Amino acid sequence: MKKDRVEPSLQASAPVLVTVLGLFAICVHEVLEGFVFPSVFGWFTSPLSVLVSLAVVAVAAYFAVPLLLKEIAEHKATTTELTRPLPVLESQQSDGTVQQCENTYRTIVETIYVATSIVEDDGKISLVNSEFERLSGFSRREIEGVKYAAEFMAPESREKLLMYHEARRKDPDSVPRTYKAQFIDRSGAVRDLLLCVNMMPGTKKSVVSGIDIAEFKRTEVALMESEERYRTAIECSSDAVTIVQGDLRVYANQKFLEMFGYERLDEVIGQPIYPMIHPDERDRVVEMDRRRQSGEPAPSRYEFKGVRKDGIAMYIEASVAGITYRGKPATLHYLRDITERREAEEQIKTSLREKEVLLKEVHHRVKNNLQVVSSLLFLQSQTVQDEETRRILEESRNRVKSMAFIHKQLYQSTNVAQIDFSPYVRNLARNLLDSYRTNGNGITLDVHVEEVFLSLDMAIPCGLIINELISNALKHAFLNGSEGQISVDLHRVGEKNVLIVSDNGVGLPGEIDVVSAETLGLQLVSALVKQIEGRLELTRDQGTVFKITF
Secondary structure (H helix, E strand, O other), X not given: OHHHHHHXXXXXXXXXHHHHHHHHHHHHHHHXXXXXXXXXXXXXXXXHHHHHHHHHHHHHHHHXXXXXXXXXXXXXXXXXXXXXOHHHHHHOHHHHHHHHHHHHHHHHHHOOOOEEEEEOOOOEEEEXXXXXXXXXXXXXXXXXXXXXXXXXXXXXXXXXXXXXXXHHHHOHHHOOXXXXXXXXOOOOOEEEEEEEEEEOOOOOOEEEEEEEOHHHHHHHHHHHHHXXXXXXXXXXXXXXXXXXXXXXXXXXXXXXHHHHXXXXXXXXXXXXXXHHEOOOOHHHHHHHHHHHHOOOOOOOEEEEEEEOOOOOEEEEEEEEEEEEEOOEEEEEEEEEEOHHHHHXXXXXXXXXXXXXHHHHHHHHHHHHHHHHHHHHHHHHHHHOOOHHHHHHHHHHHHHHHXXXXXXXXXXXXXXXXXXXHHHHHHHHHHHHHHHOHHHOXXXXXXXXEOOOEXXXXXXXXXXXXXXXXXXXXXXXOOHHHOOEEEEEEEEEEOOEEEEEEEEOOOOOOOOOOOOOOOOHHHHHHHHHHHHOOOEEEEEOOOOEXXXXXX
């Protein structure tokens, strides 16, 4: 029967060969006639191309026919070999199908990168892959059809494996498909395996895959040790530690119970977080926790007002981070009771407010005392007939008033440490102009002062300097009631302050040296510039310009 199927295919080879050679001849003829021989040959072109084509085909046939004959001979030999055991194959066709299935299973099992075996109904191993060989230390020949699966199990795992094997054949779902067992290799070493067993459909065979979980167990032990270390660290922490998932508390350490006045974990674990947050703070804290668990931006440190179990309120500082707890988003909270700190801060703030009030009162009293001195000087000047003495008393009175203005502004300000010098300069200049108004009604003031804050130690000397320079200009720069302008400019240049007091009057005489001047006013200016560690520059062109950098 097999021979009948082979012969027709061989008989069909000759016609196919003839057809191929004919087509080859036609192609050669067309090529010669169209491209090789020129058209000038006329009627002789066609017979010549035919002869050449036949010659080429004959050469091709000369080489092709022996090859074909050789192929036919080899094919016949193969056919004879195949037809010899044909009756046996036909009688064992079912066995061939089984063998083919076994080969398929072997291929599949071999591609699995875990130790895999096929176990028969009687517990004998019929097939293993190379990974099983490596794990066990035995070769396939030593295992397949020779060893039983139970031989590789440690005594404490063997009974369970045999029980599962028997029960699985009655009801595959009656026993677990995955379980741990101890495996013994060739050297006698015991390995921990995770076995996965499934029945092969339509048979009593089972496929067993085993994964060496020694590394997993070491990792598991390391994780448990690490978890224990962190748990110990958290339990011994001086801060209260808790984990919140959703709106429920899922973990809390002992310090948390102590801080909020609870005695047992079951009073807080699995319970809502709301009762421990003051009603005034509840919405804010819960919203921040919700945003953090959903991945939205939220502050990691904040303070809020909490409530103990007994209802006592307390202030809490929280450090919060988003984590994953048992596969779900959660937040880890470190809480610290800052009630005592807040109370101390409030006491400090109260004390500072009291001292601030006291300082303002001091400035107020100093201002009043200076005002009394100024009034006394004024009264004294009214009783003096000598004009020079009256002038000296008036100058002294203006100096006292310049200092009184500073103390007045300090006790009226919210900042008792520094004074805003801008309004002070305007008030001082206006007051001096009013005092010397009788010397000339045509004098005007031009004040340009930036927002500059000075301490008391700097403000009083600067106020006295401005007082002396404006007074000097009002007295000497404009003769016989002539008109003129006095300018005051204060601004910052980098880290320095620049004060410029100028006038467009007759100018300071060239023989007068500010440093060595005999007049009290200029001597006072020079001394005060040194006190504030400043630098004085004098310009006499078109009036007088005093520039002080400090």
